[in-house]
Amino acid sequence: MKTAEIKRRFLAHFEANGHTAVPSAPLPAIEDPNLLFINAGMVQFVPYFLGQQAPPWQRAASVQKCIRTPDIDEVGKTSRHGTFFQMNGNFSFGDYFKERAIPLAWELSTNAVADGGFGLDPERIWATVYLDDDEAVDIWLATGLPRERIVRRGKKDNYWHMGIPGPAGPCSELYYDRGPAYGPDGGPEVDEDRFLEFWNLVFMQVEIANVASKETFDILGDLPAKNIDTGMGLERMASILQGVDNMYEIDEVRPVLARAAELTGRSYGTRSGQAAHESHPDDVRLRVIADHVRTALMLIGDGVTPGNEGRGYVLRRIMRRAIRSMRLLGWQDRALPELLPLARDCMAPSYPELRSDFDRISSYAYAEEDAFLSTLRAGTTILDVALGETRAAGGTALPGQKAFQLHDTYGFPIDLTLEIAAEQGLSVDQEGFRALMADQRARAKADAKARKTGHADLSVFRAALDAHGPTDWVAYTDLETESRILALWADGQPAAAARAGDLVSVALDRSPFYAESGGQESDAGELTGPGVRAEVLDVQRPIKGLVVHQVRVLDGTLALDDRVHARVDPEWRLGARQAHSGTHVVHAALRHVLGPAALQSGSYNRPGYLRLDFSWRGALSEATRSEVEEAANAAVRRDLPVAVKYMTLPEARELGALALFGETYDETVRVVEIGGEWSRELCGGTHVQHAAQIGPLAVTGEASVGAGQRRVEAVVGIEAYRYLARERDLVARIAEQLRAPREELPDRIAAMVARMKQVEKELAELRARELLGAAASVAAGARDVNGVAFVGTEAPEGTAANEVRTLAQEIRGRIDASRPATVAVVARAGEKASLVVAVNAAARSRGVSAADLVKAVLSGRGGGSADLAQGGGVPAAEATALVSAVEKALAGA
Template sequence: MTSALTTAEIREKYLSFFEGKGHLRLPSHSLIAPDPTTLFTVAGMQPFKPQFLGAAARFPGHEGERKRVTTAQKCLRVNDIENVGRTLRHCSLLEMLGNFSFGDYFKRDAILFAWEFLTGAEWLALDPAKLHVTIYKDDQEAFDVWTRECGLPEERILRFDADENFWPADAPAKGPNGPCGPCSEIFYDRGPDFGSDTWADYQETRESARFLEIWNLVFPQYDRQDGGVLADLPYKNIDTGMGLERIASVLQNVPDFYSNDVFLPLVTRVAELSGKPYEGVTSLSHRVIAEHVRSVSMTVADGVTLSNTGRGYVIRKILRRASRHAYLLGLREPVLHTLVGLVVERMGGAYPELRERQAEVEAAIRAEETRFLTTLESGTTRLEAILAKIEKGEMLSGTEAFTLYDTYGFPLDLTREIAEEYGVGVDEAGFDRALEEQQERARAGSKYGKSELFGDVQEALDEVARTHGATDFVGYEDLVTEGRVLAVVERGETLTRLPAGSAAQVVLDRTPFYAEGGGEVGDRGWLEWQGGRGFVRDTRKSPQGLFLHDLTVEEGELTVGASVRGVVDLPERLSTQRHHTATHLLHAALRAVLGSGVRQAGSLVSPDRLRFDFSHGATLTPEQVREVERLVNRWVQADFPVTYAYMSLDEARATGAMALFGEKYGDTVRVVSVEGGVPFQDHVVTSRELCGGAHVKRTGEIGSFVIVSEEGLAAGVRRVEALAGEAATAYVREQLTTLSDLALTLNTNPAGLAERLAGLQGQLRDLNAQVTTLRRQLTQAQMGGGAAQDVRELGGFRVASLRLTGVEASELRGAADDLLDRSGADLAVVASDRGLVVKASRDAVSRGAHAGQLVGKLAL
């Protein structure tokens, strides 16, 4: 077995191997997810979801369809972030080596490719006797390939149910509907030094430190339909993923990936900075810091900014966890940013954005670490004041520990460590109860849950949510309502008052302002109170379900507890509603005209326009665009009612309501329906979607609808931009005015523009033909009129040369052919101030003459 391969060498071998098998090598996609279903890219296949859903396999910069692709994809998975460092197998950031087939090769070739790469002498050269696999219990085809063609003994193959060897897990019984299929996982036996268990034991335990999963081959071959029906897909795909960190630990013969050539320098540097050596399993903090600094560096280099929401919230949480562990190692000054250079050194070759943005990454990490150290210091001061009042041998209450955790962002394990120094225990059971109660309150509004790692504004908002609950949104029906100020937050700090000229985020108990979500922008408008008024420039929603109004006070002073009157900007909201309902109709029309493979991939709904991204593999024809536009306008003209209802997710699906692909929904959903359909070909098209946005009450309120543009956004993803209502009318008027002005310039009327332009194009073609004829005549005149020719012996070949003047490069090739014929030479060289051409006779070519090489030398 090869043991000296670096991680970079393994990555390159993998990509080179599959290039040799006809795969197109593509660069890693950004960690920012290419679709709206996740915040981050979490799998190697994710950038290719359009192709797996049936879009044409076309990629920018590469001609034609490319149905075989290979990548080394950086992925970020944060669902079990607390396990990173605690185990030796968890990573938040990982590199997934993948090979993909979109309707090309299938199961047999995928297995044989994997076997060749793993065991081939010129590739990884793993001992075949140490490889084991699992398969889906009913996948006889995979079993036959492994045993008959790879020679794998039957006893090294385990069969598992769909919960283990099917993708998505347990799809036949539980769904979701859509593409799915069995998978086959490849394991490597690391030997008895890693455990005394046998491969047969894995059938029962499904856990092993000895048998390490290194590759998963997924075979999407079914379309899962209602009732658990598995229909064959029209064409079958391949999706495989091999964890680079895992295979590196095997090939480098190290106990875990923290000892490989990427992580070990980071772990070693942490030991040097802290003065505490790395001692393997017990050195949790060293591992957390090394892994998290790598993750944050890669993500910030991809453009994620540390913030209080979305992706920025998650990355901030990861960085604060690393900072906390640096604190536990005794590091009281910012040091994490000094590790970025090691990440760049080891990974910058494969991911050049790391080198390009190194200074920016270091600055972002340093600033955040400095802020969090201040939080830790303040929490420590409060904790020590509490501990000074507790007798040795007694317990710090779970409520006190949780208050430190929840309000001050102070970690429980740090509380435990400091309490031990005072001889005081911690009621961790009481802490767990308080934490569970808080999570239950926040769960409905928070996608990521609460963590001790995130302080600042979130701590203040958690307190507001605990006391008052989520904001009551009444803006579907009422655009003016009374409310009370619950909190004022500015730059992470809570204020009691906000004077004129100041700006901050204001939380109300009740609001008519729609918060940004589902592609729809947040409402704008005004807050009015006795003696004052302020402009709301945006509205957003916190994870706790609180509506945050970005307010600038224009008059008076706003105080917490004040009664206010919220007034939504009516014209803007009405225009936004027109565009949102039009977006639903556009979605339904696109599916009718292009087929049910169309799926939403993103949207923007604002007062002045709508933007809709969707999966589709080809440019829309002008007629398709017109047909989509006609269908939407038929709905508008029919003036159907638009209704909404709340129901369970299962009930919504039973009505045929469209849900976003991969989106997560709660038990109760809001279904927006257009109560009427429009005819298209042999059926009636309807619109019914899961949506929390604001809509018109009748389709006639949309007024008019026009598609402004249609373009490709990414591989297999298209974008339509459109206008509704007054915006559409203004756009059409502008186009008509431009048309009239153009017609006037060309001395005709709009109806005669096409004829006038056709005439001008004909004149232009005639002029071009005349110019071409004149150039040809000029060339022929020089050729036949004694233009300076030279024939001489060069390297055993007779070479004729000729210099022409005023001749275009496009004419030189014909001149070279003519010179070769006239002179009887072996090679002809024709030059002008516009270019150079060399032609060789067949005889000269057979004797080794190479016109292309000669051109290169002459051009120098």
């Protein structure tokens, strides 16, 4: 049974039993400060379990995309670990509990395939329950499961939580006996390879905090209602129903693994003398490739792009592990163009958007691989120099600090460092490397632990929401409201009042202020009342439904229950609306000029200014920039109407509305249209009513912000007028200084630049003649060193590299050719010094080599031939010492 069919049957079973099928949330955990990625099927339902929000349905079912990366280094070593997986789940929010959850799981698992079930043999199913959960035992017995196949286990195995503060509860897990070929008999406690867990039924009933481990946490109390949260691993079930050993061999993964094996000439499933419980290194690498390529596809598909922080860093690491593994298996070419399309074809039956969006996905992936291959080339060069320095110093092991620097600074994998070092007869101080890595991990864990206080940090806001309900937020319609102060916080703690000079956070019952979201900066304004005035500095939504204002009290005292007049600065809002609508217009103009692949990946706008990041490879030419700017201003000039519509997410997608990747949307979404289909995007920002209200739009810059990603910046409205005025004044001043009409400026400036280049060329030629003219006198000063005429000199500061080489060769030519001769010329350029060594034929016949001398003096840096070599990179202060070093090396030759 194909994986996509398993998914379909799961949702169909629960829909037939009164559940609403809920789409998977995007992989980035945007709404939860504790998580980078969704790591469990129930994450998007946490507010319903905690009672923070009323669920739209009493019963739900989903197939949630998940990412788990804490044990990423274990991926491939066993058949269990993977980064991306899919979790089928059914959920009850205060509706049914154990009495229905257990039979629903049993029915789907054991019903015949012809009846829509999975057709598992009921005689091979085992169940585990929490130690004292007699109720669950009784329900399992009622289904027909014999007592001897029901196992009681402790918190480590049968108490579920997310590893962070939140909902939790005892659970009951289902296991399938795969037969004696997989291990000994005796149930899950004896062998969990033979007895494979495929479904976990969590009886969500308490809220926990202070989570220290799987078994150590505090129970705060009962949840508002008893809930059901189940998780059936889609890949686990696929491996059972497809009769394969593990997740790497199912239909959604095996084709990528098989292609990687074919490209590298390796076979999968070999042991080669390994212990029975170990995997062959080739198998490990092939699993890493298959898992990580699929994971990268899904992450980029959900809007994550490679980067150096947060989610982007995780994606980059995953991609580089896959690329590195291909290299370690012997594949030296680009790998992702061979593998990523296969992963797309495997996953598209369940996620058709991967096929329609593949141009964008692949552009990011292929650009990242190209960048990493460049890193590998550069890292190899740096490593070669480091290994040369180690040998020159008489060492036998590359220092751990150098290996860590290559790994941490340059992204050069330790596996390759070990491999290349071994090829050159050296080892690596792995203990030192591991110690530095451990320090780095400790810092990362400390940071993660600090992040895990997110639920606790938000508890004060949740208390306000529970006490007063959601904010009546009217930013789309009003700039002023009469409001009441519901809550005050100072330094994150509840406060009763704030006085002049205090910086506090405030919750109002009604607010006209736009809270920062979707790239739009929050509104500015003020709160005023009898004898009190406060400046609104920032507006955020720390939790859904609650708008919190950061204010500075300017006069008087601000206290709980005060009545205040909340007023948005109208000029600020006007500029913000112009900038946000301008962002949509620039996005549409980019897609009009460049095509649909130029899709927005992020944006930021504040009054008068906007920037937009979009997927594109290569810089935009000046002509293309002008074309984009003209297309945007044409929309403004045509005064295209701006309309806001509300609809369901499927309706918006069917209409062709563009969504910002990585954002989480509710069932009902807000669609902003400018000129109908000319620009149609999901957006929660504030906008103008007609395009002409944006005012003039001027593109001020365009640059790269990462592999396959560009950024365009622009100003609108009065800021565009000011920008164009400054440009006009600048042109006027240049025209005045050059005493030329404006229309002649390009030609005049081009002629000046050409003349300057010609003068620089003439000066260089003059300096070269002077240097060569002095060559005879310098050569005359040659002194004997170990039977070789040696000349050491320093070129005038600023001498070009090619001129230094020419000077060294000219001096060498002025020495009698029958006399062995070596010439060393050093030059300073800024804070660095370089060295050129030239050796004539008579000296080479005695075994003197220019390349050997340069490498000896510069500890392996530099290179060339036996007659002419060069190197550099040393401090300028060491220039004179370089000449002496060459002389000493020659004396010892």
